[in-house]
Amino acid sequence: MVYPTLRDWLFSVKTFAAAMIALYIGLWFELPRPYWAMATVYIVSNPFVGATRSKALYRALGTALGASAAVLLVPPFVESPYLFSVIVALWTGTLLYLAVSDRTARSYVFMLAGYTMPIIALPSVTNPAGVFDLAVSRTEEILVGIVCASVVGSVLLPSRLAPTIIERTDAWFRDAAFYATETLSGRIAGAQISGARQRLAGIINGLELLLSQLAYDHTRPDVVGRAHELRGRMQLFLPIMSSLADPLIALYNSGRQTWPEGLEALLNDVIKWFGQPLPAPSQGYHADETANALRARIAAMKPPAAALTSWDGALLSNALWRMQQVIDVWQDCCSLRVIITREQGSWRPHFRHWRLGGTARFYDRGIMLFSTGSAAAAVVLACSIWISSGWNDGAGAVTLAAVAVCFFAALDEPAPMVMRFFLATGISVVAAGIYLFAVLPHVHDFPMLVILFAAPFILVGTLIPRPQFNMATVLVAVNTATFISIQDAYDANFLVFMNSNLAGLAGLLYAYIWTRVTRPFGAELAASRLLRSSWADVALTASTLPIEDPRNLAARMLDRLMQLIPRLAATDDHRHPSIESFRDLRIAFNALDLRRLTRKLGGESPAEIANVLDGVRIYYEDCVNDRKRVTVPESLMASIDTALARVVSQGLANAAAPTATSSTSARLLRDALHALVGLRLSLFPATLVKPTPPESETAA
Template identity: 70%
Template sequence: MTYPSWRDWLFSVKTFAASMLALYIALIFQLPRPYWAMASVYIVSNPFVGATRSKALYRALGTALGATAAITLVPPFVETPLLFSVIVALWTGTMLYLAISDRTARSYVFMLAGYTMPLIALPTVTDPTTIFDVAIARTQEITLGIICASVVGSAILPSRLAPTLIERADAWFRDAAFYGRETLSGTIAGKAISACRQRMASTVNQLEFLLSQLSYDHTHPEILSRAQNLRGRMQLFLPMISALADPLIALRRDLHTWPEGLDALLADAAKWFDAPLPTRAAEIHDDAGDPVAESLRARVAALQPPHDALTSWEGALLSNALWRLGQVIDVWQDCRTLRALIAHETGTWRPRYRHWRLGGTERFYDRGLMLFSCLVPMGAILVACWLWVSSGWHDGAGAVTLAAVACCFFAALDDPAPLVFRFFVATAASAVFAGLYLFVVLPKVHDFAMLVLLFAGPFILIGTLIPRPQFNMVTMLVAVNTATFISIQSAYEADFFVFLNSNIAGISGLLFAYVWTRVTRPFGAEFAAKRLLRSSWTDVALSASAGRIADQRDLASRMVDRLMQLIPRLAASDEHRHPSIESFRDLRIALNALDLRRSRRKLNGDMPAVIDRVLAGVSDHYTRCAQTSERQSAPPALLATIDDALHRVAAQGLAQEAADAARAADADAAGPAGASAQTPPPAHFTQRWLRDTQHALVGLRLSLYPALVGQRPGSEPTGANG
């Protein structure tokens, strides 16, 4: 374990100072529970001022919303305890569902509203006439802590989020460079590759939440826009580089066809992945460009096979590999430029990678699993309330409220039980710590200055661990619960039996929450991964179906987002048929199907009907996968359909080239007058769509039948299909 850095110490000292300021003001104004102000500081504080501000604002809004709900619902339903329990559970579950549905910092509003309502309402059911005063007091105490945390964090050596964004991006660049080098060398499996893939996906997911806090960090809107563009291209890099691996492996390993110059091109591209980022302002302007990227593009174009070579499987594979390599170069250059622009806050940017898939905003949500995740806390509240009412336990409200808080905190996780147990352990430790302070230390305290001195040592020490992800939850809970359990008032009051009963109630509630969660959610990441896979197969079938798609960009965005959620849930492995590799192929099949749907409208003759047959076969295959919830082998008939389509595209390309050559010869013979009277030849337009169609068909064949990449289209099968 490394020792805390000076930034950790600074954060801890600032947080402690803000908590003491909040406690002092609360004592001056004689708020009923001043320790809530102190505890709120530790809840909202973050090493970065933008995160603290966003959390503070959303916690204040959530607290106000929860308090309003408590004031509204307690008086009319307090005489019917079981009905009131149902209403509390419904409120908490609804707010929790809204929180899980929002993957930005704004979700905190709903999370706080969800568990603040029972936190305020349940202790007042024995005396409902106090609900308004209690709600107002809790709101004042929490708001005071929020304001103190925000002011101190912003005024004293504030730390910005932008450097953290750069650090996260740099970690992704290191992983992406390694992943790119390995892919270009033909390596797509292995534990190192698999772990790298998981880290890259996790980084992309974390950036979504981080970017939602940047606007509270006084970040310029243009920098925020560039950061969002950078994250979007980070998402695309993994699927693109994995798509490049298939044709390269097929050419090198299965067909033993390797054109001269391709090795050098791939080696130079791999070196470029490791090249330092632009540092001078002149290097990150559009007019400066990237000479290495431009050179790589020129070499890609020079290696492109002629039209007549595309009739062979080797030529089609080479064309597909070079086309995908060009896309990877464009996306990597965009990522490099955007990273430099964000770091230096200067320069201009014009995207190199432009595609119809960009611009989608839809995200994937497993609504069924989300609903179940919300039903679990609702059930916990109902059962805990029933036990409380049935037993007549005076302090039972504390057990219900902490059970609700614990279940809500971790509802979005695949396996929340371990963290609920850590919550329980941290709370038990806090109770012991608070007891020592309350009955051994505080009796010797005679003024606020001495209280600050006695609190400073342990709270500052604990605070240094809060910025560390592996200790964040436990140390934050210890600080918050200790402040709450000590229950500091303007005058010393300590009753051992009251302290014991109230803490036993809270700890019992957390133990119940752990047992309830363990019983009701025995499954973990594997279950969530299976649901993601089945949903992915449904979308692949949709992408290849004849049905209308409202927005293809949103469909593509949803599938990429789902893939980024799936990869971190899969264990690192060295298998060549690892689910993450298969899932990349599923995504490529969907995107190739969407490309075919777009290109078929530009083609004539019998090509649209041929493409329709291919798409229908793909849709039927993935519909079967989704219906059986198992990955099925692609049928041989679909392979024959794809091969037939490839032959027809190649033949039409040659016919179009011959027709264009004949038209050009006739125009030359007719002279300038005859040439001006003829319609301009559509050679470039038609050949472009034919080549795009061929790329999509090759991509489908490679992804659906990875074991048959060495088998040329139309030949008899020599092995098992994919």
Template identity: 70%
Template sequence: MTYPSLRDWLFSVKTFAASMLALYIGLAFQLPRPYWAMASVYIVSNPFVGATRSKALYRVLGTALGAAAAIALVPPFVETPLLFSVIVALWTGTLLYLAIMDRTARSYVFMLAGYTMPLIAFPTVTDPSTVFDVAIARTEEITVGIICASVIGSNILPSRLAPTLIERADAWFRDAAFYGRETLSGNIVGKAISACRQRLAATVNQLEFLLSQLGYDHTHPEILARAENLRGRMQLFLPMISALADPLIALRRDLHVWPEGLDALLSDAARWFDAPLPTRPADMHEEAGDSIADSLRARIAALQPAHDQLTGWEGALLSNALWRLGQVIDVWQDCLTLRTLIAHEEGSWRPRYRHWRLGGTERFYDRGLMLISCAVPVSAILVACWLWVSSGWHDGAGAVTLAAVACCFFAALDEPAPMVFRFFAATAASVVFAGLYLFVVLPKVHDFAMLVLMFAGPFILIGTLIPRPAFNMVTMLTAVNTATFISIQSAYDTDFLVFLNSNIAGVAGLLFAYVWTRATRPFGAEFAARRLLRSSWTDVALSASTAPLADQRNLTSRMVDRLMQLIPRLAASDEHRHPSIESFRDLRIALNALDLRRSRRKLDGDVPAAIDRVLAGVSDHYTRCANARSRQSASPALLSTIDDAMHRVATRGLAQEAASAADAATAPAGGVARARVSQRWLRDTLHALVGLRLALYPTLAGQRPHGGTTEAGA
């Protein structure tokens, strides 16, 4: 076990000091529940200033929104318990849906508003005239705790988020360098590579939430923009490096063709990936470049096959591999530059990788699964309310509210039941700790200084574990629940039966939440992965269809975002068949199809019609996959269609090259430039077709395409 670091101890001491300050203020101003001020400190505190500030702001807003809803809804509906239960459940479910929709720190507003309303409303149903006072008091108590946590966290040895961003980025670079090195050597399977792929996707997903908190850390807007650009290129690296693997494996393993100089090029690129990260932004101006990257690009250009070689399968594969290697180099150089500029907050940047795919902002949401996730808390509240009303249990409100909180907390998880059980276990432990304090320790405490001393040891020790992801939820809940269950007031006045009855209600509510969640959400990551896969097949079919697309950038952004959600789930549900490799191929097919849709408008002759046939075949294939809800084998007819299109594109490019050479002396400069642009579009079209063939038929990479000119290159 790793012992707490100095930063963990510092965070714990600061949090404890803030909680004691909040408790003191609550007692001094005779707030009804001063212990809520103490508990709120542990809820919002984070080792980093930006995260604490953002959570504090959003907790205030969420609490105020939930309190206002309770004030508005309790008086008119309190006489109709069943209708009131339905209203509360629908309020919680709707706000929870909005929270899941928002993957930034702002989601906390909706989450808190969702379960704060029942926290205030249910305990006041027996005396609705008190709802306004309870709502105001709760808002005041929570605000006191939030202010104390923010002030102490921001002014006493504050920790900034920006260094954490660099730490996460550096971890990504280490994993990406390993993944890139293995890919360049032709190795794309194995437990280590699968785990690395999962970490890369997880890091990209975590950065989205982290970046949403940077704005509260006094980070310059330009740094925020660079961090967003860095995350965008990190997101593209995995699909791009996986696209490079296919032609390299085909050349090395299936065709046993390996051009001279390619080994050295790949070895040098791998060494560049493994090189130490830059430590200063020197020479990173708009007019300057990375000398290693420029050298690699020059060697790529030197290895490019001539136009007549593109009519052969080996030449087309080599051209495709070199083209994709150039893209990977551009993206890697951009990532290195952005990471250095963010770390030093200076310098200028000109992107090396510029593509129409960049700039999309759309995210993927599985709305059906989101509705299921929200339906569980809604139904739990309804059933718990029915049991409470039917039993006539006076303290049953505590059971319903904690059941609502637990179900909301973990609704976005694929398998929430285990976390709900941990919540239950932490709460049960908190009841024991609170009982020991309340009946053994506190009777001997006669002033606030002694109270602080009695709290210091356990709370500081627990606080050192809160920054650790593995212990965060359990330790935070233990601290919050213990502070709440002790229910410290200005004078010692307690009753064992009252304590036992009220706290058993909370534990019973959490046990009910666990049983209900286990019964209503028996499926987990595999179910979510199947839904994501089917949705991805639908988007691939859309990408290749003739249907108009409003924004290809946003379609691309949605598909890449879905892939980043899918990879961790696939790794969790199936480690041996490497389904994530197939998912990368699906994305590549969609991107190649979009490239073909763009390039066909720039070409003439019989090429556009051949491309249309390819796109129609791809769209039909993925429509079949989506309808069958399982991956289908691509038909031999589609393979022949792709081979025919490659033949026509290669032949057209060869003819244009010959015509350009013949007319070079007499044609005007503008005509020569247009011919070169047309040849570039033909080469890009060929790359897209080669990518489609490799992704759809990976086992046939060694089989040369059927067709006139492609046979000649065999």
């Protein structure tokens, strides 16, 4: 068991102090529900001041938006309960859709507005004239909690978010170094490698939310920009390492006796370089002479044009080209880490590519619509049951059901988390009951109340910073504070307490059954849809259809891959979907490169490359239509080999008759060669023997 750290205790004490200040202010100003101010502190508090500030701001905006909607919609529709239920559900579903469409901290505005409206509106149906007062008081109570949490978090030993981002990236560096070492040693499969791949993708996905909160941490805009550049290069590291794996494995399997001179020593030195400790931030940004020496050795080993006529020569050229990209990306990541840690310094990027700079993200709109539509339908049905039953406390059941289905709508399988919500709420009901009927009758002043609250709330608060306990402990703290319903005078009724809280538990149990019935698919459905969407984009990259922004297309495909990897279980299978998905991405990137090159190349190469791209397009369209990965046709291998032969022969012809543009043409032809080799290795990873050139080329 890992005991709470000093930082955990400090966070818990600060949060409890802010909660007690908020409760005192609420009681002092005689707010109708001062306990909401206390509960709000636990909702918005975060160990890091930037995250607390962002969540506080967005909670204030979301509360104001939801309360305004309740004030506008309750009076005109309260006399039509079923129509009002549909309106509430449409509001909740629409705002929830906006929330899941935004993967930054800003999504909290829409999420909160989505379920705040029913929280205020539904209890007001019996007294529509009081909805405005209820909305205003709820907003005031929440604002008191927000201000207290923000001020205490910022003034009392604030903990900044930037060091935590560095801790997350350092964990990424450790896994990335292991992944690179295994790849450079010719190993791409295994449970450990697959697990590292999943952790790398998980860290990258988690950084997206943290970086959106970094601007609230008093971090300079240029440092925030560097952090986003670091995450972008971290995303590219995995596919580039994957691109390096296949040519290296092909060279490994061709036999050590045929290896080019110096390649094994180069690989060993690159592995040692990856194993070096990360540069200390105190050193500042400096040139990495080892990386420069490795790049010089790679340039010296680059095979001449004549050597590219052999398959081994083409493999070596491709492997060296990819290896330099890996070195460039890794050095950029190390340099950016130092700059972010020191919050100062400039740098010169080594990795420059047209794919950098895309901002598009992938969203499965079908799954999102189904998830939010399911939440809206749950609200409609819950309202209908409440209306038809005439249950006085039914509003509490509907509101907690709405909160539960909104909270976990973005998950592939929300039912287990809703059950945890139910259990945490049950614990809160018991704790609140003990306090309300056994403890509070003996409390006669506020200091005594603080003393009696201190031990359990501070103890629970130490678990909030831990991801595995965060949801349950926050719910216990928030619900316990809410269910006790502290007022300026003790007035507890056991029957009222039981009826209202059993209604909430009934609503959560209903939400669990609803999500279990309507969303039983799990990660398998999401993974299969991501795969089919990926295949459709690969077909697009190989087609002749115009692509509005190739950078954003590449960014969207990369983002989708980062979403797919965590959904695939770790395995030691060489044909694991995560490995094949990396190959799909590499095929798309190589196809985009070939599309760009064919507009610049002359001679017969563009026509042969067009045949290859057409074959790639047809294959992936077949995968999409059959809804499964089909066998790659052998004719596509022949087309790639023909195109390779044309590109090499054109390069030899240019070398024999040099012109003013020969150097540019040679570079373009070598880039085309690398893309074609990458396509062949990705589409036919099992064929590691030397390809047979067409008869016409052999005769020539």
